[in-house]
Amino acid sequence: MKGLTSIERIILESIENEQLPLKEIVNKSGLQEGVSFNTLQVLLIRGIIKFEKGLYSLNQYIPHNINEEINGSVAKKSEFLEIVEALVGTKADKILCFQKIALDQRDEKIFRAMLWNLESFLKDAHQKSRSHIPVKNRKIIFWALGDVQKVVGELIKVY
Amino acid sequence: MSLQKKIIDRYRILFPKDNLRQISERTGIQLTRVYRLLNGKAMKTHEYEAIENVIKESIKVNPNYSRFENLFEQASETLTNHEIGEIADYIERKIENKKYARTYIYPVFEDAIIA
Numbered sequence: 114m115k116g117l118t119s120i121e122r123i124i125l126e127s128i129e130n131e132q133l134p135l136k137e138i139v140n141k142s143g144l145q146e147g148v149s150f151n152t153l154q155v156l157l158i159r160g161i162i163k164f165e166k167g168l169y170s171l172n173q174y175i176p177h178n179i180n181e182e183i184n185g186s187v188a189k190k191s192e193f194l195e196i197v198e199a200l201v202g203t204k205a206d207k208i209l210c211f212q213k214i215a216l217d218q219r220d221e222k223i224f225r226a227m228l229w230n231l232e233s234f235l236k237d238a239h240q241k242s243r244s245h246i247p248v249k250n251r252k253i254i255f256w257a258l259g260d261v262q263k264v265v266g267e268l269i270k271v272y
Numbered sequence: 273m274s275l276q277k278k279i280i281d282r283y284r285i286l287f288p289k290d291n292l293r294q295i296s297e298r299t300g301i302q303l304t305r306v307y308r309l310l311n312g313k314a315m316k317t318h319e320y321e322a323i324e325n326v327i328k329e330s331i332k333v334n335p336n337y338s339r340f341e342n343l344f345e346q347a348s349e350t351l352t353n354h355e356i357g358e359i360a361d362y363i364e365r366k367i368e369n370k371k372y373a374r375t376y377i378y379p380v381f382e383d384a385i386i387a
Contacts, residue, residue: 115361118368148372191361 116188119195120144124152125161125171127248132168143249193255200253213261228256276315279323286330298326 117125127133127141139149153169156162160179163172175183182188200207216224235254283290287298292310296303299322309315331337347356 118365118372120369120372151372191365194362195365 115182116185116191117183119192119199120148120152121156122192123248124149124156128162128169128171130171132165132170134167135169138169141247141249143247196253197255224258228258231256276309276320279315279320279327280310282327283323286327299323 123142123144124138127138133141135146135150135153138153139146142149144152153162153164157164157169161172161175161183163170201209283295287294290298292303292306295301295310296306299306299319301309301319301322305319309319347359351359
Protein backbone atom coordinates (compact mmCIF):
# COMPACT_ATOMS: atom_id res chain seq x y z
CA MET A 114 0.00 0.00 0.00
CA LYS A 115 1.19 3.49 -0.78
CA GLY A 116 1.51 5.88 2.13
CA LEU A 117 0.86 5.02 5.73
CA THR A 118 -2.24 3.93 7.56
CA SER A 119 -3.27 6.18 10.44
CA ILE A 120 -2.10 3.49 12.86
CA GLU A 121 1.36 3.44 11.27
CA ARG A 122 1.48 7.25 11.43
CA ILE A 123 0.63 7.23 15.15
CA ILE A 124 3.44 4.77 15.79
CA LEU A 125 5.90 6.98 13.88
CA GLU A 126 4.73 10.08 15.72
CA SER A 127 5.13 8.24 19.02
CA ILE A 128 8.74 7.45 18.21
CA GLU A 129 9.44 10.99 16.94
CA ASN A 130 13.19 11.53 17.10
CA GLU A 131 13.79 9.25 20.05
CA GLN A 132 15.00 5.69 20.52
CA LEU A 133 12.26 3.83 22.34
CA PRO A 134 11.48 0.30 23.54
CA LEU A 135 8.18 -1.33 22.61
CA LYS A 136 6.70 -0.67 26.05
CA GLU A 137 7.27 3.07 25.73
CA ILE A 138 5.79 3.14 22.22
CA VAL A 139 2.70 1.31 23.51
CA ASN A 140 2.41 3.84 26.30
CA LYS A 141 2.76 6.84 24.00
CA SER A 142 0.57 5.60 21.17
CA GLY A 143 -2.21 4.15 23.31
CA LEU A 144 -2.41 1.17 20.93
CA GLN A 145 -2.54 -2.40 22.21
CA GLU A 146 0.83 -4.10 22.50
CA GLY A 147 0.10 -6.63 19.76
CA VAL A 148 -1.09 -3.96 17.33
CA SER A 149 1.97 -1.80 18.11
CA PHE A 150 4.32 -4.74 17.64
CA ASN A 151 2.77 -5.77 14.32
CA THR A 152 2.86 -2.22 13.05
CA LEU A 153 6.50 -1.82 14.06
CA GLN A 154 7.39 -4.99 12.16
CA VAL A 155 5.72 -3.67 9.01
CA LEU A 156 7.55 -0.35 9.34
CA LEU A 157 10.83 -2.21 9.89
CA ILE A 158 10.34 -4.29 6.75
CA ARG A 159 9.59 -1.14 4.76
CA GLY A 160 12.81 0.40 6.07
CA ILE A 161 11.05 3.36 7.67
CA ILE A 162 12.32 2.59 11.18
CA LYS A 163 15.35 0.83 12.69
CA PHE A 164 15.66 -1.63 15.56
CA GLU A 165 18.90 -1.67 17.53
CA LYS A 166 19.58 -3.07 20.99
CA GLY A 167 15.89 -3.38 21.80
CA LEU A 168 15.10 0.19 20.76
CA TYR A 169 13.10 1.47 17.81
CA SER A 170 14.03 4.69 16.06
CA LEU A 171 13.24 6.47 12.81
CA ASN A 172 15.48 5.68 9.87
CA GLN A 173 17.10 9.01 9.05
CA TYR A 174 18.13 7.84 5.60
CA ILE A 175 14.80 6.92 4.04
CA PRO A 176 15.15 6.87 0.23
CA HIS A 177 13.56 9.87 -1.49
CA ASN A 178 10.91 7.81 -3.29
CA ILE A 179 9.74 6.15 -0.06
CA ASN A 180 9.73 9.48 1.72
CA GLU A 181 7.58 10.93 -1.05
CA GLU A 182 5.30 7.91 -0.81
CA ILE A 183 4.85 8.45 2.93
CA ASN A 184 4.58 12.21 3.03
CA GLY A 185 3.32 13.04 -0.45
CA SER A 186 0.01 14.74 -1.11
CA VAL A 187 -1.76 11.52 -2.18
CA ALA A 188 -0.83 9.73 1.05
CA LYS A 189 -1.73 12.75 3.18
CA LYS A 190 -5.12 13.04 1.50
CA SER A 191 -5.96 9.39 2.17
CA GLU A 192 -4.83 9.64 5.78
CA PHE A 193 -6.83 12.81 6.32
CA LEU A 194 -9.99 11.23 4.91
CA GLU A 195 -9.47 8.16 7.07
CA ILE A 196 -9.16 10.21 10.23
CA VAL A 197 -12.11 12.46 9.37
CA GLU A 198 -14.26 9.41 8.66
CA ALA A 199 -13.30 7.86 12.00
CA LEU A 200 -13.98 11.14 13.79
CA VAL A 201 -17.40 11.54 12.18
CA GLY A 202 -18.23 7.93 13.09
CA THR A 203 -17.06 8.06 16.69
CA LYS A 204 -19.63 8.39 19.45
CA ALA A 205 -17.05 9.63 21.91
CA ASP A 206 -16.86 13.21 23.05
CA LYS A 207 -16.29 15.39 20.01
CA ILE A 208 -17.16 18.72 18.43
CA LEU A 209 -18.21 18.53 14.83
CA CYS A 210 -19.73 21.39 12.94
CA PHE A 211 -20.52 21.33 9.24
CA GLN A 212 -22.57 24.14 7.73
CA LYS A 213 -23.07 26.13 4.59
CA ILE A 214 -22.73 29.69 5.77
CA ALA A 215 -23.62 32.88 3.94
CA LEU A 216 -20.51 35.04 4.38
CA ASP A 217 -20.08 38.39 2.68
CA GLN A 218 -16.59 39.53 1.72
CA ARG A 219 -16.05 41.49 4.90
CA ASP A 220 -17.14 38.64 7.17
CA GLU A 221 -14.99 36.18 5.25
CA LYS A 222 -11.97 38.40 5.87
CA ILE A 223 -12.80 38.51 9.58
CA PHE A 224 -13.22 34.74 9.63
CA ARG A 225 -9.88 34.18 7.90
CA ALA A 226 -8.19 36.49 10.42
CA MET A 227 -9.76 34.47 13.24
CA LEU A 228 -8.46 31.27 11.69
CA TRP A 229 -5.00 32.79 11.46
CA ASN A 230 -5.15 33.62 15.18
CA LEU A 231 -6.44 30.16 15.96
CA GLU A 232 -3.62 28.52 14.02
CA SER A 233 -1.07 30.67 15.79
CA PHE A 234 -2.56 29.77 19.19
CA LEU A 235 -2.54 26.05 18.40
CA LYS A 236 1.04 26.18 17.16
CA ASP A 237 2.19 27.76 20.42
CA ALA A 238 0.10 25.39 22.53
CA HIS A 239 1.60 22.39 20.73
CA GLN A 240 5.17 23.63 21.13
CA LYS A 241 4.59 24.21 24.82
CA SER A 242 3.13 20.79 25.62
CA ARG A 243 4.40 18.36 23.01
CA SER A 244 7.15 17.01 25.25
CA HIS A 245 4.84 15.88 28.05
CA ILE A 246 1.57 15.05 26.26
CA PRO A 247 1.88 11.69 24.48
CA VAL A 248 0.32 11.16 21.05
CA LYS A 249 -2.59 9.18 22.50
CA ASN A 250 -3.70 12.16 24.63
CA ARG A 251 -3.46 14.77 21.88
CA LYS A 252 -6.47 16.28 20.13
CA ILE A 253 -7.40 16.02 16.49
CA ILE A 254 -8.36 19.44 15.20
CA PHE A 255 -9.04 20.42 11.65
CA TRP A 256 -10.90 23.16 9.85
CA ALA A 257 -11.86 23.89 6.32
CA LEU A 258 -13.31 26.63 4.19
CA GLY A 259 -14.43 26.22 0.62
CA ASP A 260 -16.89 27.53 -1.95
CA VAL A 261 -20.00 25.39 -2.32
CA GLN A 262 -19.98 25.70 -6.11
CA LYS A 263 -16.34 24.72 -6.48
CA VAL A 264 -16.57 21.83 -4.01
CA VAL A 265 -19.70 20.40 -5.60
CA GLY A 266 -18.07 20.88 -9.00
CA GLU A 267 -15.24 18.64 -7.81
CA LEU A 268 -17.74 15.82 -7.20
CA ILE A 269 -18.78 15.68 -10.84
CA LYS A 270 -15.41 16.56 -12.30
CA VAL A 271 -14.39 14.35 -15.21
CA TYR A 272 -10.76 13.25 -15.02
CA MET B 273 -0.37 -16.73 6.52
CA SER B 274 -1.44 -20.34 6.00
CA LEU B 275 -4.72 -21.16 4.28
CA GLN B 276 -5.90 -22.73 7.51
CA LYS B 277 -5.27 -19.62 9.54
CA LYS B 278 -6.86 -17.46 6.87
CA ILE B 279 -10.07 -19.45 6.83
CA ILE B 280 -10.30 -19.53 10.62
CA ASP B 281 -9.76 -15.77 10.75
CA ARG B 282 -12.46 -15.30 8.13
CA TYR B 283 -14.84 -17.51 10.10
CA ARG B 284 -14.11 -15.54 13.25
CA ILE B 285 -14.94 -12.29 11.51
CA LEU B 286 -18.31 -13.63 10.37
CA PHE B 287 -19.11 -15.44 13.65
CA PRO B 288 -17.07 -13.73 16.34
CA LYS B 289 -19.14 -15.01 19.24
CA ASP B 290 -19.35 -18.68 18.27
CA ASN B 291 -18.11 -21.04 20.95
CA LEU B 292 -16.65 -24.46 20.17
CA ARG B 293 -20.05 -26.18 20.28
CA GLN B 294 -21.60 -23.65 17.91
CA ILE B 295 -18.69 -23.98 15.47
CA SER B 296 -19.12 -27.73 15.62
CA GLU B 297 -22.88 -27.53 14.96
CA ARG B 298 -22.47 -25.08 12.11
CA THR B 299 -19.68 -26.95 10.33
CA GLY B 300 -20.50 -30.52 11.27
CA ILE B 301 -16.94 -31.01 12.54
CA GLN B 302 -16.64 -32.97 15.80
CA LEU B 303 -16.35 -30.82 18.92
CA THR B 304 -12.98 -32.17 20.05
CA ARG B 305 -11.68 -31.80 16.50
CA VAL B 306 -12.77 -28.13 16.41
CA TYR B 307 -10.81 -27.57 19.60
CA ARG B 308 -7.72 -29.11 18.05
CA LEU B 309 -8.06 -27.17 14.82
CA LEU B 310 -8.34 -23.88 16.69
CA ASN B 311 -5.18 -24.83 18.54
CA GLY B 312 -3.17 -25.32 15.39
CA LYS B 313 -3.71 -28.97 14.47
CA ALA B 314 -3.49 -29.43 10.68
CA MET B 315 -6.86 -29.28 8.94
CA LYS B 316 -8.10 -32.03 6.62
CA THR B 317 -9.52 -31.14 3.22
CA HIS B 318 -13.12 -32.01 4.11
CA GLU B 319 -12.86 -29.88 7.26
CA TYR B 320 -11.55 -26.97 5.25
CA GLU B 321 -14.41 -27.38 2.79
CA ALA B 322 -16.98 -27.56 5.60
CA ILE B 323 -15.79 -24.24 7.02
CA GLU B 324 -15.57 -22.73 3.55
CA ASN B 325 -19.18 -23.75 2.83
CA VAL B 326 -20.40 -22.12 6.04
CA ILE B 327 -18.55 -18.93 5.07
CA LYS B 328 -19.98 -18.99 1.53
CA GLU B 329 -23.52 -19.53 2.81
CA SER B 330 -23.11 -16.68 5.26
CA ILE B 331 -21.84 -14.36 2.54
CA LYS B 332 -24.76 -15.28 0.27
CA VAL B 333 -27.31 -14.05 2.79
CA ASN B 334 -25.38 -10.84 3.42
CA PRO B 335 -27.07 -8.16 1.29
CA ASN B 336 -24.03 -5.90 1.42
CA TYR B 337 -21.89 -8.47 -0.29
CA SER B 338 -24.08 -8.72 -3.39
CA ARG B 339 -24.50 -4.96 -3.33
CA PHE B 340 -20.75 -4.60 -3.28
CA GLU B 341 -20.40 -6.97 -6.23
CA ASN B 342 -23.02 -5.06 -8.25
CA LEU B 343 -21.41 -1.74 -7.47
CA PHE B 344 -18.03 -3.10 -8.45
CA GLU B 345 -19.41 -3.96 -11.89
CA GLN B 346 -21.08 -0.58 -12.25
CA ALA B 347 -17.92 1.20 -11.15
CA SER B 348 -15.87 -0.63 -13.78
CA GLU B 349 -18.28 0.61 -16.44
CA THR B 350 -18.85 4.14 -15.18
CA LEU B 351 -15.89 5.50 -13.26
CA THR B 352 -12.52 6.63 -14.56
CA ASN B 353 -9.29 4.84 -13.80
CA HIS B 354 -8.39 7.59 -11.33
CA GLU B 355 -11.68 7.27 -9.44
CA ILE B 356 -11.41 3.48 -9.29
CA GLY B 357 -7.90 3.97 -7.92
CA GLU B 358 -9.31 6.16 -5.13
CA ILE B 359 -11.85 3.50 -4.20
CA ALA B 360 -9.14 0.83 -4.29
CA ASP B 361 -6.99 2.98 -1.97
CA TYR B 362 -9.90 3.32 0.41
CA ILE B 363 -10.60 -0.40 0.50
CA GLU B 364 -6.89 -1.19 0.83
CA ARG B 365 -6.62 1.06 3.90
CA LYS B 366 -9.65 -0.56 5.52
CA ILE B 367 -8.07 -3.98 4.98
CA GLU B 368 -4.65 -2.89 6.29
CA ASN B 369 -6.17 -1.49 9.49
CA LYS B 370 -8.17 -4.68 10.03
CA LYS B 371 -5.04 -6.79 9.56
CA TYR B 372 -3.29 -5.16 12.50
CA ALA B 373 -6.25 -5.60 14.81
CA ARG B 374 -7.01 -9.14 13.65
CA THR B 375 -3.50 -10.42 14.16
CA TYR B 376 -3.70 -9.13 17.69
CA ILE B 377 -6.85 -11.06 18.51
CA TYR B 378 -5.45 -14.32 17.13
CA PRO B 379 -1.74 -14.07 17.79
CA VAL B 380 -0.06 -17.45 17.26
CA PHE B 381 -2.10 -20.47 16.45
CA GLU B 382 1.04 -22.35 15.55
CA ASP B 383 2.51 -21.96 19.01
CA ALA B 384 -0.66 -22.77 20.93
CA ILE B 385 -0.84 -25.96 22.93
CA ILE B 386 -2.20 -28.80 20.86
CA ALA B 387 -4.79 -30.87 22.68
